[in-house]
Amino acid sequence: xxxxRLGWRNLWRNSRRSLITISAVGCGYAFLIVLIGxxxxxxxxxxxxxxxxxxxxxxxxxxxxxxERSLYDTIGSDSSNELERLLHQLSLYPQLAGRSPRVYGFxxxxxxxxxxxxxxxxxxxxxxxxxSSFLSGLQAGALDDSVERSLLLGDVLxxxxxxxxxxxxxxxxxxxxxxxxxxxFLVSGxxxxxxxxLDRSLAxxxxxxxxxxxxxxxxxxxxxxVKIEDPMAADSFAAQLNASENWPADTVAQSWGELxxxxxxxVNLAQGMYxxxIVLIGxxxxxxxxxxxxxxxxxxxxxxxxVAALGMRPLLIVSSILLxxxxxxVLGLIVGFGFGAWGMxxxxxxxxxxxxxxxxxxxxGTRMDPILKxxxxxDYVLWSAxxxxxxxxxxxxxxxxxxxxxxxxxxxxxxxxx
Numbered sequence: 001x002x003x004x005r006l007g008w009r010n011l012w013r014n015s016r017r018s019l020i021t022i023s024a025v026g027c028g029y030a031f032l033i034v035l036i037g038x039x040x041x042x043x044x045x046x047x048x049x050x051x052x053x054x055x056x057x058x059x060x061x062x063x064x065x066x067x068e069r070s071l072y073d074t075i076g077s078d079s080s081n082e083l084e085r086l087l088h089q090l091s092l093y094p095q096l097a098g099r100s101p102r103v104y105g106f107x108x109x110x111x112x113x114x115x116x117x118x119x120x121x122x123x124x125x126x127x128x129x130x131x132s133s134f135l136s137g138l139q140a141g142a143l144d145d146s147v148e149r150s151l152l153l154g155d156v157l158x159x160x161x162x163x164x165x166x167x168x169x170x171x172x173x174x175x176x177x178x179x180x181x182x183x184x185f186l187v188s189g190x191x192x193x194x195x196x197x198l199d200r201s202l203a204x205x206x207x208x209x210x211x212x213x214x215x216x217x218x219x220x221x222x223x224x225x226v227k228i229e230d231p232m233a234a235d236s237f238a239a240q241l242n243a244s245e246n247w248p249a250d251t252v253a254q255s256w257g258e259l260x261x262x263x264x265x266x267v268n269l270a271q272g273m274y275x276x277x278i279v280l281i282g283x284x285x286x287x288x289x290x291x292x293x294x295x296x297x298x299x300x301x302x303x304x305x306x307v308a309a310l311g312m313r314p315l316l317i318v319s320s321i322l323l324x325x326x327x328x329x330v331l332g333l334i335v336g337f338g339f340g341a342w343g344m345x346x347x348x349x350x351x352x353x354x355x356x357x358x359x360x361x362x363x364x365g366t367r368m369d370p371i372l373k374x375x376x377x378x379d380y381v382l383w384s385a386x387x388x389x390x391x392x393x394x395x396x397x398x399x400x401x402x403x404x405x406x407x408x409x410x411x412x413x414x415x416x417x418x
Contacts, residue, residue, distance in 0.1 A: 017292055018328065024288040025332025025388060026339065028281045032384040033340030036274055037347060037374035043270040044375050047231055050263045051256045053193060054134045056100070056225030057234045058255045060086070060241070065222060066254075069104060071176050074220040075251055082248060083219045089246055090226065095237060098130030098227040103210045103220075107173030107181075109153075109203060111161045118157060118203040120173065122210025131227045134193050135204070141165045141189030149209055150188035156200035163187050171203075175215035183213055231256065274380050281384075282391035285332075289325055289395040325396030329389045337385075347374035 051057050062073040076083030083101070090099050103122035108115055125143045128135055135143070135152075143152055153163060163169060167187045175181035185205065193199055211218060228237055234255035241253040257264035351373035 021288055021292040021328050022332045022335060025285050025329055025392065026335030028285045029333050029336025029384060029388055030338075030340035030343065032278060032281050032388075033337070033381055034343045034347065034374065035277060036377055036380045036384065037340075037344050038352075038372065039270050039273060039277075040377040040380070041347070041351075041373050041375040043267050045373070046263065047256075047267060050260055051231050051234075052133050052227075053195070054132050054198070055256055055259060056131050057228045057231045058226045058238050058241075058253055059259060060224040060226065060251055060253050061222065063250045063252045069222070071105060071174065071214065071222075074216065074222055075101075075224065075248075076219040076221060077217070081219070083221060086224070086248065086251065089244075090224070093237075095228045095230070095233065096226065097229055098127070100124065100128045100131040100225045101207065101221040102128075102223040102225060103207055103214065103216060104222045105173050105210060105214050107171045107203075107213075109157075109161060110170045110172075111163050111167055114161045114163075116157060116160045117201070118153075118171075119201045120171070120203050120205060120210055120213075122205050122207040124207050128225075131225045134191070134198075137192045137194070139190045139192050141187075143189060143204065143206065145206070147186055147188055149183060149185045150206070151185040151209075152189040152191045152202075152204040153187055154199040154202040155190050155192045156196065157203065158187070158190050160200070165189065169203075171213065173213060175213070177215040179215065181213040181215060185209075226253075274377075274383075278380075278384050278387045282387045285388055286391040286395035289328060289392045290398070292328070321400035322393065322396050325392045325400075326389070329392035332392075333385050333388060340381075344374055344376065348376070349373075 060075065062075055064070070065073040075086065087099065087101070090096055100123060105120040105122075107118060107120050109118045110116075123135075125135060125145075138152070139155060141152070143150060151169065153161070153169070158164065161167075161169065165187055169185050169187055170182065171185055172180060172182045191199070191202065191204065193202070205213075207221075208218065210216075211220065228234060235257055238253040238255040238258070241247060351371040353371050
C-alpha cells in the first residue's frame, strides 16, 4: 500500500510537468478515438453503400454465369420448381434479412431518332427494397404496376434518349430462344444512383416483363441478391450455403468480398491501419512519458539514494516509479476519453460535411457520402487505451530500473532538488 501512496504523491511533486504529460497522453488518446472513429465510419459507409445500393451482401448465380453474364446461365428452369425451392431454403436461415430474384439483359433503347445501349434489369420492386436502396433514388415517378410495361431510366441515359416520364421507349434485345425480343415500354420514373456507370446505362423493368422480353420462363432468373444481418459475416454465410446438401449443384453463392475484391481490400486495409495508428501515437506518448520519468528520477536521485540506504528494496523503488507512470497514463486516458467522446458525439450525429470539396464521389465502384460520419469502434478504443498504457509502462521501465541501480553514496552526494 505504501508503494501506491508513494507513486501518487510523487506524481504531484512537480504538478506542472505531470499535468503537461497527462495532457499529452489525453490528446493522443482523444486523437486516436476520433481518427479511428472517422476511419471506421468511412469504411462502414463504403461497405453499406457498396453492398446496400445494388449488389447485396451476397449473390447466388448459376456456377457459369460470372463473369461473362450469359443470358442462358439461369437459376431454375421452366420444367421444375427449383427456384421456388431455393427461395424457400433461403428463408429458413435466421440471418437472412431479405432476398430478391433478378433478371439481366442488354438491349438497344430508342426514342424517335435517339438510341443508346442499356443494361436491362428486371426486379420485383417490393422485394427489392428489402435488399437494396437504388430504387429509393428516384428523382421522379416510380415503377408503376398500374401501367403496362413501365420502366425506369437512369437520369444520364434519359437525357441521352431525350426521354421523360410518359415517353415511349422501344427496346430491342437478344432473347433466350434465339429470336429478337422487342417491345414498347413507358417511362414511369427517372433514377439517380450517384454512380455514373449506372446512371448512364441502367433501365429497370418489372421482373415478369423482362422475363417475357427475353423469352425466359417465370421460374428462371440470373441472380438472387441476398441481404443478411451482418455484412461482415457474408463470407461464412456464403460458405455455409455452398456446403449445404440441399443446394442445387450448379448454383453458387458469392459474398460481397468475392464480387467486389477492391472493396474488401479497402476494408481490410482500413482495419490494418488501426494498429499502425495506435503504435504511432503510442510511440509519441512513450517519448513524453520517458522524458517526464527521466527528469523525475534525476531530480529525486538524492531521495532515492536515501531510501535505498535505509533498506528499501530495489523492487519497491521500481514499483513506485512504475505506479507513478501508471497514474499518469490512467489520468491521461480519462481526460482523453472525455475529449474524444465529446468530439465523437458531434461526428456521429452531424459528421463532416465535405460536399463543398467533393460533391458526388465514387470509389471502388461504390458511392461516397459527402457527409462523413464517425462510428464508435469500441474494440479499437479499448485496444488504444491498452496500447497507451503499455507505452507509458515501458517508457517508465528504463528510468525505474536506472533508479533502482543508483549507488546510494553517489546519489546522496547529488545536488538537493529545488
